[in-house]
Amino acid sequence: MSLPSFLEKHRDPTPVDEDTKKPIDSEANINVQEQRSDDSERISExxxxxxxxxxxxxxxxxxxxxxxxxxxxxxxxxxxxxxxxxxxxxxxxxxxxxxxxxxxxxxxxxxxxxxxxxxxxxxxxxxxxxxxxxxxxxxxxxxxxxxxxxxxxxxxxxxxxxxxxxxxxxxxxxxxxxxxxxxxxxxxxxxxxxxxxxxxxxxxxxxxxxxxxxxxxxxxxxxxxxxxxxxxxxxxxxxxxxxxxxxxxxxxxxIHRRNSGRTFLQSVKYYAIEFDLFGLILIAGGLALFLLPFSLYTYQGEGWRAPMIICMIIFGGLLLIGFGLWEKYWAPKTFLPYDLLTDRxxxxxxxxxxxxxxxxxxxxxxxxxxxxxxxxxxxxxxxxxxxxxxxxxxxxxxxxxxxxxxxxxxxxxxxxxxxxxxxxxxxxxxxxxxxxxxxxxxxxxxxxxxxxxxxxxxxxxxxxxxxxxxxxxxxxxxxxxxxxxxxxxxxxxxxxxxxxxxxxxxxxxxxxxxxxxxxxxxxxxxxxxxxxxxxxxxxxxxxxxxxxxxxxxxxxxxxxxxxxxxxxxxxxxxxxxxxxxxxxxxx
Incomplete structure (x- = not known):
């Protein structure tokens, strides 16, 4: 099949999942009709x-x-x-x-x-x-x-x-x-x-x-x-x-200016939750501690057996596990809805x-x-x-x-x-x-x-x-x-x-x-x-x-x-x- 013919074959105006033959919004959590509606130019509330x-x-x-x-x-x-x-x-x-x-x-x-x-x-x-x-x-x-x-x-x-x-x-x-x-x-x-x-x-x-x-x-x-x-x-x-x-x-x-009514400490707490600050600290610290030993072990006299290298790997792994548990069970707000996070x-x-x-x-x-x-x-x-x-x-x-x-x-x-x-x-x-x-x-x-x-x-x-x-x-x-x-x-x-x-x-x-x-x-x-x-x-x-x-x-x-x-x-x-x-x- 020629390239133009192949492309023409795929000019399908309907957003359909070719695997299931269902409209894409049924699985991807998207309301396509809402996105295409006549009032779509209004600012989303x-x-x-x-x-x-x-x-x-x-x-x-x-x-x-x-x-x-x-x-x-x-x-x-x-x-x-x-x-x-x-x-x-x-x-x-x-x-x-x-x-x-x-x-x-x-x-x-x-x-x-x-x-x-x-x-x-x-x-x-x-x-x-x-x-x-x-x-x-x-x-x-x-x-x-x-x-x-x-x-x-x-x-x-x-x-x-x-x-x-x-x-x-x-x-x-x-x-x-x-x-x-x-x-x-x-x-x-x-x-x-x-x-x-x-x-x-x-x-x-x-x-x-x-x-x-x-x-x-x-x-x-x-x-x-x-x-x-x-x-x-x-x-x-x-x-x-x-x-x-x-x-x-x-x-x-x-654009309307909004007054949150929060005090300074309340704002700090609000943004810490919105940004998932604790989760970011866990994953950044975990990845850093787990990955750095791979490039630093040769600078230790005992190599992989050096206490510092072992501790970095163990604590890095524990922090990464902690991040997963935090996001699943305790995080007040995650960055993405779970269904989007797990969407294939x-x-x-x-x-x-x-x-x-x-x-x-x-x-x-x-x-x-x-x-x-x-x-x-x-x-x-x-x-x-x-x-x-x-x-x-x-x-x-x-x-x-x-x-x-x-x-x-x-x-x-x-x-x-x-x-x-x-x-x-x-x-x-x-x-x-x-x-x-x-x-x-x-x-x-x-x-x-x-x-x-x-x-x-x-x-x-x-x-x-x-x-x-x-x-x-x-x-x-x-x-x-x-x-x-x-x-x-x-x-x-x-x-x-x-x-x-x-x-x-x-x-x-x-x-x-x-x-x-x-x-x-x-x-x-x-x-x-x-x-x-x-x-x-x-x-x-x-x-x-x-x-x-x-x-x-x-x-x-x-x-x-x-x-x-x-x-x-x-x-x-x-x-x-x-x-x-x-x-x-x-x-």
Whole structure:
């Protein structure tokens, strides 16, 4: 069957679950008729204040204001993606400057956990206090994180700065995603998400040269210092536009000021319950204590038997169990209704998100270093290869958005294209990411992973949003983001464990006898590894050690990716073309 015929076959105006042949609202807790009713443009009375505020704001947007907002979003993503590329290229050199190159993955663990979990309270900030307030807070946190990275003097401060940076960076991107969801129809949302990420196609070529220029000139600190100035300059104008239209709706009487009547202590208690503060402390502490030992055990004289490592794992596990019990039996308010939390489409999308990030962080943590040491690429050249995923996935996401808009469905794209291609791409790298292998084969694998990633990321977000009302869009995306960030932390932990367990052991096995005294420095410092000429016995030994560590990482990543098959199969085949989920002037 030709592609146009296949797409035409799926142009079904009725939102039907293809597995059960029932209307989608019978299982997904959605009143479709209510979403399609003639009075759907009225501000919802049964949603939280922040959701009401953005619905009211959307009714007073002019077309010009909406166009300007999307142009600003493009500029913000352009600068933020360029900043991320530079930061990723500088990261190994920052840890190496403290003689702790092996902590490259470990510095990502806490930042990924906290950065992902913070989306949950941020979702409540956006829903309860408002979109402009949450967005502004993320600008402040992101800027603080960049300033801290520029001024850090040890790896501990850098790790703390990474937490601020990723909380702000993820939070800023998340706030923009919620704005896009608020101002786009469901059938066009995949396309608008793809549009917002399209700047990555251009900035991938800029980050590497900037990083290399900074390293060869002013130093890595100025690589961060530049963006400490630029970031607030490009992000604040959108906040001003949001705040202005918010106040416009308030002056017109569409948004009403509410007096809670609570005292200060009553407000503290109220928001602690609304944000599920105790539950967040349990899960953040539990995940941190459980995952960190995987990267820290080699720094203990007794390894896994060290009392600190054992205590962290035990108490981390107990806190995670406590979180589950708290959410099920005692939490006064959970983030999502239980039926949505256990919905197969939502849960499948979240598992897919988590597994993709687990696999990604397993094989990607030391990829840039591998390309420089084993393939003898410069910082710029290595950044080009590592960013093939970014270019390909962002470009292909636009195509996926158009296909979803045309067919009204997304499951077929994920199941028949995205899933098999990503497993193929990662699996092939087991063989090709080794010394003396042509770089072209690695590029080919990156292209496979890029096309599949551009498909799966868009489809998983659509799957999560397609079964909820506007009230829960922010929270469901936060929940999906939590899975991806926790998945990234798990992947970083696994990669760090493999690296610290395999790489130094193989160095000791392969290094010439006269270089054994330098083993610790070679292990800890990327620049020391690069200082040995290509073709020398020591460089060959380092390259072989890299190859062995990478092989185990890729085997682990491929095995983990097998979980994405059932996570997509369980999705409903939802027709999104005719849903009216949001109110006001939208794309």
């Amino acid at each position: 049964d949603v939280q204040a922040g959701v009401q505020a953005i619905q009211a704001t959307a009714t007073v947007w002019t077309t010009t204001a909406l166009i300007i907002a999307y142009i600003m979003i493009f500029i913000i993503y352009f600068v933020d993606s360029m900043q991320q590329n530079v930061t990723a290229a500088l990261n190994p050199y920052v840890t190496s400057s403290f003689a702790l190159h092996s902590l490259t993955a470990a510095t990502n663990i806490m930042s990924n956990i906290i950065g992902g979990l913070f989306k949950l309270p941020l979702a409540k900030i956006l829903d309860i206090w408002g979109r402009p307030q949450g967005y502004f807070a993320m600008i402040v946190v992101l800027t603080v994180g960049i300033v801290m990275m520029a001024g850090c003097n040890n790896v501990e401060t850098y790790a703390a700065a990474q937490v601020f940076y990723w909380v702000g960076y993820n939070g800023l991107g998340y706030s923009l995603s919620i704005f896009i969801a608020d101002t786009s129809s469901l059938k066009n949302r995949a396309l608008m998400f793809a549009y917002s990420n399209s700047p990555y196609i251009a900035t991938v070529w800029i980050g590497g040269p900037i990083a290399e220029s900074v390293l060869g000139g002013a130093g890595w600190r100025w690589g961060f210092g530049i963006f400490a100035i630029v970031t607030p300059a490009v992000t604040l104008p959108l906040w001003g536009l949001l705040a202005w239209n918010h106040n416009k709706a308030k002056k017109l009487g569409i 489409t939502v849960l499948g999308a979240c598992i897919l998100s988590g597994v993709l990030f687990v696999a990604w962080y397993i094989w990607n943590a030391y990829f840039s270093s591998f390309l420089q040491v084993v393939n003898d690429l410069s910082v710029t050249e290595a950044s080009y290869v590592t960013r093939i995923y970014t270019i390909g996935s962002c470009f292909w996401a636009v195509v996926v958005g158009l296909l979803i808009r045309w067919s009204g469905r997304f499951k077929w794209l994920a199941l028949y294209f995205g899933v098999p291609l990503t497993i193929l791409g990662v699996g092939l790298m087991i063989h090709f990411r080794q010394p003396n292998t042509d770089i072209g084969y690695i590029v080919m694998c990156q292209l496979f992973i890029a096309l599949s990633g551009g498909t799966l990321v868009i489809c998983e977000q659509m799957a999560a949003m397609a079964v909820v009302s506007h009230q829960y869009v922010a929270v469901i995306l936060a929940f999906e983001g939590m899975f991806s960030s926790v998945g990234g932390a798990i992947g970083s932990s696994i990669s760090a464990a493999i690296w610290t367990g395999v790489f130094p052991d193989r160095l000791a096995r392969y290094l010439p006898a006269d270089e054994m005294a330098n083993l610790a420095m070679i292990y800890a410092d990327l620049e020391t590894q690069l200082s040995y000429p290509v073709g020398s016995p020591t460089r060959d030994a380092i390259q072989q050690a890299y190859g062995d560590a990478q092989k185990y990482m890729l085997i682990a990543a491929t095995a983990v990716l097998s979980l994405i098959i059932p996570s997509v199969i369980v999705w409903r085949d939802i027709q999104v073309k005719d849903f009216k989920q949001v109110k006001g002037r939208v794309v």
